[in-house]
Amino acid sequence: MNLEEIVGERFGRYSKYIIQDRALPDVRDGLKPVQRRILFAMNELGMGSTKAFKKSARIVGEVIGKYHPHGDSSVYEAMVRMSQDWKMRNRLIEMHGNNGSIDNDPAAAMRYTEARLTVFSEALLQDIDKKTVNFIPNFDDYELEPVVLPAKFPNLLVNGGTGMATGYATNIPPHNLNEVLEAIIYKIEHKDCSLADLMKFIKGPDFPTGGIVEGRDEIEKAFKTGKGKIVIRSKVEVNETELIVTEIPYEVNKAELVRKISEIALKKKIDGIVEVNDISDREGIRIEIKLKKDIASDVILAYLLKNTDLSKNYNYNMVAISQRSPRLLSLDEILNEYILHQKEVIRNRSNYELQRLEKRKHIVLGFLKMVSVLDEVIRIIRQSSGKKDAETNLIERFSFTSEQADAIVSLRLYRLSSTDVSEMENESVQLSKEIKKLIKILNNEHDLENVIISEIKELMDKYPSPRLSVIKDEIKKIEIDEQELIENENVMVVISRDGYIKRSSLKSYQATQGATGLKENDVVLKKGEVNTRSTLLLFTNLGNFIQLPVHKIMDAKWKDMGDYIGNFAALDNKEKVIDYIVVDEFDEERFVLVANQDGSIKRVLLSDFNKTRINKTFNVLASSTINPLVSIDLQEAYDTYVVMVSKNGYVVKYDIEEIPVQSLMAKGVKGINLRKDKLVGAKFATKINKDEILMLTNRGGLKREFTANIDVSHRPAKGKRYFKLIKSNPYEVVSIASENIFRLKSFITLHVIGKVKDLVIQGEEIKPDRYENGIPTLEKEDQPQMLRIDIDRYNESNDLLLSLAEQVEDEDDQNSEDVISELEKIISISKDSDPEDIEEDEDDDENIIQQKLF
Structure with a gap:
């Protein structure tokens, strides 16, 4: 075959x-x-x-x-x-x-x-x-x-x-x-009833585990077509500090549900869950989810409904064997099939009982006939040679049927009393009534249906069944504000040059009072105090960026090494993180300045960096290992200029509007004329006199220049050289940093390659120096690589200082000189005074400003 x-x-x-x-x-x-x-x-x-x-x-x-x-x-x-x-x-x-x-x-x-x-x-x-x-x-x-x-x-x-x-x-x-x-009773009484009529009785599914069923339209669709999708949600009591689950969806494994919620809490996928306890007993389900006080319990519930089996989809697929074949059935068809089955059962039962009653009546009639000729019947039986012979004689003499004759011969003598005869007469009447009733049921469809209805009502009365599941019309869409799920606290974040990142609690940071844990020959790239609800934008040398929410960074002790950033988002070979910026909100009024080594530069809307997918890299500016990304800066409201510095010490400044706002995909514009030169960095700057640019040289020199002293040019320009030209071992700028009035007690950190160390210098120790080649800070064998300003105190809440800075909009502003003068006065006060020596005086604006600054 x-x-x-x-x-x-x-x-x-x-x-x-x-x-x-x-x-x-x-x-x-x-x-x-x-x-x-x-x-x-x-x-x-x-x-x-x-x-x-x-x-x-x-x-x-x-x-x-x-x-x-x-x-x-x-x-x-x-x-x-x-x-x-x-x-x-x-x-x-x-x-x-x-x-x-x-x-x-x-x-x-x-x-x-x-x-x-x-x-x-x-x-x-x-x-x-x-x-x-x-x-x-x-x-x-x-x-x-x-x-x-x-x-x-x-x-x-x-x-x-x-x-x-x-x-x-x-x-x-x-x-x-x-x-x-x-519904069956109504269907029998109203054969042409609609689905809407039936749904007045059958509201929807009723699960043994209770729960809340959402989606009345889908229930109606399932009843009509046999297919539909509903949502079953747990019943949860919501309190300020706990969620109590009392009913869970149908066929959900309670132990697995508790384990999943505990895993979410343990891995800190969301902040706010303290512990999960399953204290269910024979009285019912009870899962207690303890919450922190400052976390919105309804937001935690929404997250759990979305990410666990506290909420579960259920798909109707009403397939059953009908007429020996599988069929997708509607509610109406299922009820019709059941009613037809019941009619057949009642008919078969009625036929069976009719035959039994007719047989019994036949016997009873034989008994009654026998009573009228009892003496002769007894005589015939006594004269017969056996039971079979007696039956034959009775049939021949009185025309009894074989069944009647057999019953008469087998009759016990006590049944011949007058009482039993009377009972037989009554039984004959009763049998006639029942037989008549059964014949009526078999011949009349309406009577047959009444039997079904009466038996159904008897069952309903005998076994009442209260509804367990609650039906709701709409499927509630779960919307989660991710920020509400994150515990609002400040932490220390640190990333190393080799790409290891971690966050530590301020308590762990302050208790350690020492260097963070690092690999051998690794150094700190950047560290700072940030909020767990903030987001880091990490930029790599290949012109890519990674969006990393702070709360998703590995939580570790300050002395631990942390997690490699490549575990969060895949990095190419030789790709390294060079800097990060902290974003509290991706608004459309701020910009990010990016520049590569060849001098291409552009501004990008901060809102463009907000991606739905966060575990991958996105390109911000075309770069490579030959032409790496070298600089990133975040524009503030008071920034009006851009300062660019090249490797050979050329510095150029121009108005911020000269840099066009472009998309992430754009290649940028030429920002500086480079002739056998390379761009080291580009930073935003303000009009305030005391703002500075710091430049680190290859010989360990730190040069500090007020941005107000740099001439304004137009893009692209070569700029002005800020270092003396030396033929042997010439000065080269390796890194730059900016400092303004909002970073008041700063410390400068040099990353040194020769000895793999961080060299910390107080910013005030470096005097502004325009004509020299920088103040030497290192020994000759050291190779400085990176410059960073660590902010000791950054007063974000200084509303007075912010409002003054925002008034400096352009040089034509009538009040700009007064504002700048006021800001300079504030700076001088903050540098020359000790906060503990300041006397409180509500009428003294200077004192109030000083207290705000510190």
Whole structure:
């Protein structure tokens, strides 16, 4: 045979078997074959809800021995699921012993547990002994098993079902028993009712674990088409310092949920969670999430709903076996199928009972006929040679039927009393009434439907089922303000020349009182106090930048080495971080100045650096290892100039407007004329006289120049040389830094290659020097590489000083000279005075300014 034909035909048979007899529930009783066989076997064993429990192993043996020729584990697992009240809305099996938990703990072995049927499974099995459903031979043709159960309630909707077959899958959530039964009654009484009418009764799914179900439109879509997507959310009590979870979504592993929340707290993916405690007991679920006081609890909840199974999507896929075929069914079709099934069950039961009652009436009529000729009947029986002969004689003499004759011959003598005769007469009348009623049910559709309705109402009254899940119309969109999730605190951030970065608490920094932990031969590139809600923009020599929120930086002790930046965003070979800037808000009124070694320069809107993806590099200016990025600066409101310095000591200054604002993709413009020269750096500057540019030379010289003394040019210009020309070992600028009135007690740090060390000099020790080649600070063998100003105190809240600086808009400003003079006076006061010697005087503006500055 052809291989394709063999595989195709056999896979087709396998698929048909899996679909029809393994994985999908029947629309009529909502059970898969294994579930149906378990309940039927337990019923045959007489294990009703009021009877004694039997070992689960006994039941499993009965099922696999007679009806289900598969592994015992599959049967026992199906048993366990039907006994779990967090999986089944109305349990079908009651189990003694460990039947698992909502934490996904496995059930005890079947030799340890015991089980019996519940009242709901009895309702499914009710009248099965009255030929209400068809029976077929089992796998070995020695037993008979039911094709479907009578099912006095629509179990497919009430308990739902999940399964995966070949090419088909089903996912039906549980619904409320009383709501479904009310909908069936209404459907029977109003055959042409709409979906909206049915949804007045069935509001939506009703999960055994409760929760909040969102998306009424999606529920309606699922009821109409069989498919829909809803959201199940936990019920959470929100307090200022804690969240208390009392209900979780359906089929969520509680232990895994708690572990996930604890992991979020442990890894500090968000700040604010102190601890997570699961104190659930037999009374119900209770997960306590302790929070810090200064964190918004509703924001933490929103984050957890978005990132854990506190909120979970559930997809309707109402596929079930209908007419021996898998079909995607709507709510209306499921109810119609169930009603048709009930009509067939009632008809079969009525026929069975009619036959039984007619047979009984036939016997009773024979008895009554016998009473009228009792003496002769006794005589004939006494003259007969045996039971068979007596029956034959009675039939010949009185025209009794064989059934009547057999009953008369088998009658005990005490039944011939006048009392029993009277009872038989009454029984005959009662039997006639019942037979008439059954005939009416079989011949009249309306009476048949009334029987179904009355039995459903009886079930509703007997087993009331309050709703557990809350239905909400809209699916609430979870919006999270990331800033609210971050603890608002200041930390010390440090990055080394080799790219190691960390953040440490101020407590750890102050307690150490020493150098930070570094690799051998590594030095500090930059450090500073920043807020955890701020963002660092780290720039590399290849012209790229990385957006790194401070709270995502590795939290370590000050003496620890930290984490390599390449673990956060991949860096190319020979790519190194050269500087970073701190951003509190990506506004559209500030700019970032970038320049490369060849003198290309541009300004970029700060808001352009705000990227949604943060774990990768983005290019800001075309650069390479031959032409690296050399300078970055962040523009403030009071910056009006740009100062550029070349390697050969040329300095140029021009108005900030000469630098165009460009996009991240732009190549920039030529900022300085370089003739066999290289750009060392470009910085923003103000008009204030005391602002300075500091230049570090290759010979260890530090040159300090007031920016006000630098002539204003137009782009691009060569600039003016600020170092004397020396033929042997000429001076070369290796790094620059800027200092203004807002960085008042600064310290200058040189990164020295020769001895791999940081050399710290107080800024006030270096005097302004325009005509010399810088003040020597190092020995000849040292090779200075980098210059940085460490800010000892930076008073951001100095509103008075800021307001004065913002008034210096241009040289034509009428008040600019007064403002500059005032600022210079403030600076001189701050440098010449000791804060402890300043006397408090509310009327003395100078004193107030001094106190603000310090």
